[in-house]
Amino acid sequence: MGSLRVSAGVHNQLVGEFSVVRDYLGFKRLPGTKVLPGPISVKSQMDILEKHEVVHLHIRIVDPDWLTTRTGVVNGLPTVDEMIAAMRRVYGGHGVAVVIQSVTVLNLPAHFRDIDTDADELDDLFDEHANRPENHAVAFFIRAMKPADNGAHPPGSDGCLVSAVASMWTLAHEIGHAMGLDHADDVELIKGLDCATPGCLTKRLMTGCSTSCIVIDPPLLSSDEVSTMKDSDLTLSF
Amino acid sequence: MTLTLADVRGALLPDEPRYQKIAAAFGADALPHLKSLIEQQSPLATKAAYLAGLIDDPAAVEVLRAASASPRADVRVSAAFAAHHSPIAAVDQILANLERDPDEGVRVHAARAKARRAKR
Numbered sequence: 453m454g455s456l457r458v459s460a461g462v463h464n465q466l467v468g469e470f471s472v473v474r475d476y477l478g479f480k481r482l483p484g485t486k487v488l489p490g491p492i493s494v495k496s497q498m499d500i501l502e503k504h505e506v507v508h509l510h511i512r513i514v515d516p517d518w519l520t521t522r523t524g525v526v527n528g529l530p531t532v533d534e535m536i537a538a539m540r541r542v543y544g545g546h547g548v549a550v551v552i553q554s555v556t557v558l559n560l561p562a563h564f565r566d567i568d569t570d571a572d573e574l575d576d577l578f579d580e581h582a583n584r585p586e587n588h589a590v591a592f593f594i595r596a597m598k599p600a601d602n603g604a605h606p607p608g609s610d611g612c613l614v615s616a617v618a619s620m621w622t623l624a625h626e627i628g629h630a631m632g633l634d635h636a637d638d639v640e641l642i643k644g645l646d647c648a649t650p651g652c653l654t655k656r657l658m659t660g661c662s663t664s665c666i667v668i669d670p671p672l673l674s675s676d677e678v679s680t681m682k683d684s685d686l687t688l689s690f
Numbered sequence: 691m692t693l694t695l696a697d698v699r700g701a702l703l704p705d706e707p708r709y710q711k712i713a714a715a716f717g718a719d720a721l722p723h724l725k726s727l728i729e730q731q732s733p734l735a736t737k738a739a740y741l742a743g744l745i746d747d748p749a750a751v752e753v754l755r756a757a758s759a760s761p762r763a764d765v766r767v768s769a770a771f772a773a774h775h776s777p778i779a780a781v782d783q784i785l786a787n788l789e790r791d792p793d794e795g796v797r798v799h800a801a802r803a804k805a806r807r808a809k810r
Contacts, residue, residue, distance in 0.1 A: 528733065563798035566767045571802075595795070596764040598771035600740035602705035616764055617733055622705060649700070662703045 505687045506549040507627065508588040511536075512581060513557040515565040515595040515616065530620040532593060539624035542657050542670035546678045548687060553588060565595040567613055569604060578609050587685050589627055602663070605629035610686060621663035621671060628658055631684035633677050635660030698723040702737040709741055718747035725753045728760060735760065736768040743772025743781075751780045758784050763793040770796060774803035782807065 511532060513519060522531040530538075532555075540550045558564070558581055567573050582590040590611035597604060597615050603626040605612045612626030636658040637651055647654055647665035654661060657671040673681070681687055698720050701712045712720070720741065727738040739757035742750045754776065757769035770788050773781045785807070788800035 561798075562794035564795075566764070566771075566795045566799055568771065568799065568802075596736055596767050596771075598740070598768075598774075599707075599709055600736040600768050600771070601707070604706065615736075617736060619705070625705065647703075660704055660706075663705050665703070 504547045504549065505682060505689060506551050507543065507631075507686055508551050508553045508585075508688065509536075509539075509627070510553050510582065510584040510588055510590045510611075511555040512577075512590060512592045513555070514560060514567075514577070514592050516557060517595065517616070518593045519557070525620045530618065534620055535614070535618070535623040538620045538670070539627065542621075542624050542673065543681075545670055546673055546681070548678075548681060553584065556583070566597065567592075567594050568598040569606060569613075570598070574606055578606065578611065582611065587688060589630055589686050591623055591627065619662070619664040619666075621657060621666050625657055625663050627686075628673075628677070628681070631686050632680045633658050636674070636677075637661060693719040693723070695723045695726060698738075699727070699732075699734060702727075702734045702741065707737055707741075709744055712741060713744035716745075718745060718749055721745060721747065721749045721753050725756050728753065728756045728765060731760070731762065731765075735762065735765045739765055739768040740772045743769075743774070743776040746777045748778060748780070750776060751778050751784070754781060754784050758788050763791075763796055766791060766793065766796045767799050770799040770803050773800070774806050 513532070518532055522529045524531055525534050536550065536552060543550050560581065564573055564577070567577065577592055578590070581592075584590050588610070591614055592611070593614050595616050597613055601615065602618045603612055603614045603622040605626050609630065611630055612623070614623055614626065636656040637653040637660050647661065647667070649661065652661035652665060653659045654665045654667045655672050657663075657666070657673055658677060659665060659671075693716055698716065701707060701716070724738040724742050728735045732738070735757070739754065739760075742753035742757070754769050754772060757765050757772070760766055760769075766788060770785065773785050773788075782804065785800045785804045788796055789804065791797050791800065
């Protein structure tokens with residue numbers, strides 16, 4: 453049990469008193485419990501987690517610039533850690549933990565940094581470089597993609613691509629797609645669309661306007677969306 | 691009604707823009723704004739470059755040329771991706787330049803776009 457606390461602390465640079473459940477896995481509040489937030493024993497936290505669910509996520513860094521040039525969400529360049537923490541906040545608030553099972557920097561030919569989603573590299577990434585157990589999700593952090601989207605969930609895959617122009621919420625949004633969620637609003641083409649456009653659900657994780665428009669932290673998931681996530685093959689018992 | 695920069699910026703704002711629909715709706719009127727987004731190094735510059743490749747108008751070449759000269763490699767590679775689709779013959783010269791790009795990823799994707807265009 454102690455090793456989980458140590459690894460959680462190292463992974464998220466957490467020091468001092470912290471709750472693995474709250475601060476590492478992102479559970480904001482667990483239904484039926486009164487012990488969070490607040491410091492509790494690791495054993496108590498694990499007992500709580502046994503009754504809940506988890507998404508196992510594997511991080512694959514394809515473009516090493518993700519580790520060297522990102523200056524943080526305040527500068528419009530969220531880091532991988534910030535995106536994971538954001539995902540934990542929104543998923544954890546609904547009793548779904550996000551456990552990072554592995555982080556790997558892939559040493560691939562440079563052209564893999566930019567993925568043509570119609571080309572063989574996409575299949576190569578998911579078939580040969582994901583290296584994760586069945587029903588575990590994978591996220592590839594790349595530089596650019598074709599088409600030029602912030603992120604993408606290739607149909608039929610258990611994961612997503614995240615490009616360099618992603619927002620803090622793109623990872624959570626795209627894994628949401630991988631878990632079966634669709635966009636909450638329908639804004640296929642609105643001239644002059646901005647974050648204030650009527651119809652843009654900017655409090656929702658699955659907004660189709662832009663995750664950069666999200667105005668609350670964490671953004672909302674509807675009860676139907678949470679049900680879909682919990683029914684997903686990617687959601688496992690802890 | 692005149693298409694504005696705000697119109698174009700808004701259409702490209704979603705995480706996953708509907709490029710084909712945008713190209714069909716805006717057409718060549720979007721091109722000056724796309725070039726502006728690229729030259730300003732907007733966060734939307736990669737999307738602007740990609741959209742330019744879907745617009746069948748000779749002026750799209752100037753937008754892709756601006757993208758191919760961007761200091762940002764992600765914008766240059768987006769120009770290469772876009773050139774694959776572009777119906778404009780003059781785009782071949784842009785790809786020839788991108789094949790000599792200092793970034794390996796840009797070079798590889800430019801060469802692929804050139805090969806795919808040659809097969810059409």
